[in-house]
Amino acid sequence: MSATTVGYDDCVELPFGSAAYWKAFAKSIPVGVWIAIVLVTLFVIAAVAPGVLESQSPAAQDLTSSLGAPSLSHLFGTDQLGRDEFSRVVAGTGQSVIIGLVATGIAVVAAIALGLAAGLGGRWADAIVSRLLEVLFSFPILLLALLILTIFGASLSTEIAAVAIGTAPGYARMLRGQLVAVRDAGYVEAARAVGHPYGRIVSQHIFPNAIRPLVSLYTLGIGQSVIWASGLSFLGVGPPPNSPDWGTLLYAGRDYVSAAWWLEVAPGFVIVVLAVSVTVIGRHLQDRLEGRVRVSAG
DSSP: OOSSOSSOTTOEEOOTTSHHHHHHHHHHSOHHHHHHHHHHHHHHHHHHOGGGTOSSOTTOOOGGGTTOOOOSSSTTOBOTTOOBHHHHHHHHHHHHHHHHHHHHHHHHHHHHHHHHHHHHSOHHHHHHHHHHHHHHHTSOHHHHHHHHHHHHOSSHHHHHHHHHHHHHHHHHHHHHHHHHHHHTSHHHHHHHHTTOOHHHHIIIIIHHHHHHHHHHHHHHHHHHHHHHHHHHHHTTOSSOTTOOSHHHHHHHTGGGTTTOTHHHHHHHHHHHHHHHHHHHHHHHHHHHHTTSSOOEEO
């Protein structure tokens, strides 16, 4: 039997923190997840220290090399001003990742507030929050974000807010369902029966168990938020044209699709890679939190 198993009776649980535990933990992570972790690590490096990965200054212009195809000297080719597209993509990683992290974080916090009000606030609170969520769900995410950006103007902060408001209802509805299910669980009824205070029941039993799926959903939501934000920038309603995020790069290359396809493919490729990578990690984390993967020796 392998060193890591999933739910077998003859498995031996390893002490947390021991060398054997970490060895089995590493073996329990599939190769695909390790690849995703490596890729996400590269994105983090590009966001925190872009100079480590940039082959040259992203603002350096060389008109003699304008619209150059991908090569060993320019992995992603060059744009209309001869700027290295790979360096520009690396330079835009920080803002794109910030949008994903912050927008998803705001959406999750808003979802927790709305979910708690609906799931634990009583009939009237549940009815009001449910109707609010239905109104927000009636707008497609992209349309709702476009409406917010049109009203408040295109900027980084409004783009983050627009993506957060567009994605929060889904998280809130999921959390409400979790809270209702946990609220009526047998162990919660048992805690009530032995006379535990309601606040203690919520803080120790209901909330921790209901919030668990949001840990993995946050990871999954980062990639989704990056995609939505890039889509808004591509439509020309995101940050200013000189902003370095990936969506703006897509928007800038739209006029050169036939002459320089790499200006669209390069930023689009990294968006897909980041979204897939965080999704793979998020789904593996969800499996662990739900007990479908255990670190054990057998």
